[in-house]
Amino acid sequence: MRAWPRFGHAQAGPAVIARRIWEGRMAAIVTDNAGQYGDSRKLAARARLHSQYSVAETGWFPWVAGQLPLRTGDHVLDIGCGPGWFWAAAVDQLPQALALTLADLSPGMVDEALRRCAPLPFGALRGEAADATVLPFVDDAFDAVVAMHMLYHLPDPGAAIAEMARVLKPGGYLAVTTNDIGNLRALHELTAVFGSDPVDPAGAAFGFEDAENLLRAQFGEVSFARHPARLRITEPDDVFLALTSYPPGDKASQAQLARFREAIEAAFARGNGVLEADKQIGLFLSRKARG
Numbered sequence: 001m002r003a004w005p006r007f008g009h010a011q012a013g014p015a016v017i018a019r020r021i022w023e024g025r026m027a028a029i030v031t032d033n034a035g036q037y038g039d040s041r042k043l044a045a046r047a048r049l050h051s052q053y054s055v056a057e058t059g060w061f062p063w064v065a066g067q068l069p070l071r072t073g074d075h076v077l078d079i080g081c082g083p084g085w086f087w088a089a090a091v092d093q094l095p096q097a098l099a100l101t102l103a104d105l106s107p108g109m110v111d112e113a114l115r116r117c118a119p120l121p122f123g124a125l126r127g128e129a130a131d132a133t134v135l136p137f138v139d140d141a142f143d144a145v146v147a148m149h150m151l152y153h154l155p156d157p158g159a160a161i162a163e164m165a166r167v168l169k170p171g172g173y174l175a176v177t178t179n180d181i182g183n184l185r186a187l188h189e190l191t192a193v194f195g196s197d198p199v200d201p202a203g204a205a206f207g208f209e210d211a212e213n214l215l216r217a218q219f220g221e222v223s224f225a226r227h228p229a230r231l232r233i234t235e236p237d238d239v240f241l242a243l244t245s246y247p248p249g250d251k252a253s254q255a256q257l258a259r260f261r262e263a264i265e266a267a268f269a270r271g272n273g274v275l276e277a278d279k280q281i282g283l284f285l286s287r288k289a290r291g
């Protein structure tokens with residue numbers, strides 16, 4: 001299902017490479033959620049790259065919204081909702097009177113998402129600070145659970161998927177989005193100055209293959225669609241801000257940051273003032289069996 005990117009580990013197969021990278025990256029991507037997501041500022045530095053520079057027939061949030069099989073009045077849980085950007089962007093495309101529960105490990109994110117979504121035309125709206133691995137909801141509570149770009153933060157994403165399945169009604173579905181390991185490779189190559197592998201750390205932790213395997217193991221079935229898109233970036237500073245918004249770039253020394261700026265400038269010079277990078281970003285859907 002995937003074409004593995006080549007990044008110089010000639011002796012190792014994909015699973016071995018992924019495991020090595022995962023072991024090296026796990027500490028950074030699963031720790032310090034409060035530092036990274038106490039509020040939406042660091043996430044916004046990365047989101048800016050996508051909102052400003054994406055080349056796609058349909059933007060990411062509208063594309064996801066177009067694939068969610070929601071019905072009027074459905075009870076929906078968004079776990080790891082972040083600042084609620086998805087719902088603000090997608091509400092016009094969605095059926096009416098959804099009963100939406102916004103949940104996130106970060107109380108600051110829940111507050112921001114609630115403020116953003118309160119004026120929107122949902123049938124009901126509530127927020128909960130909650131850990132995806134111990135959801136504070138009864139069994140069979142939701143028609144749909146959405147977990148967008150959050151499972152790569154969990155040490156045991158399979159445990160969270162089991163929880164999501166538990167709170168789904170029979171016949172309900174889980175929508176998961178994530179990146180693959182080769183996402184935005186032309187950007188991640190620049191982080192070599194921090195000692196990083198030239199891969200998307202999120203995709204390395206929970207990429208397409210991981211999502212497919214874990215969802216199939218839990219639900220017995222899974223479908224996948226990849227969002228066709230790339231970045232065409234024209235402002236070097238936006239690359240700098242995005243890639244220094246998370247570890248290890250956020251803790252880099254002044255010398256490393258200076259070398260990083262040089263690497264970015266050289267990449268833009270090679271592209272005649274433009275840096276292009278393909279996205280590997282997709283949506284997985286699984287349905288909970290009835291009875």
Ligand SMILES: C[S@@+](CC[C@H](N)C(=O)[O-])C[C@H]1O[C@@H](n2cnc3c(N)ncnc32)[C@H](O)[C@@H]1O
Pocket residue numbers: 033037043079080081082083084085086103104105106109130131132133147148149150153154
């Ligand atoms: C990259 S953001 C994604 C936000 C949003 N889903 C989106 O796609 O725009 C990841 C979010 O997952 C949340 N998160 C991380 N670990 C979590 C956990 N164990 N349970 C619930 N939320 C978690 C973070 O606080 C953060 O808001």
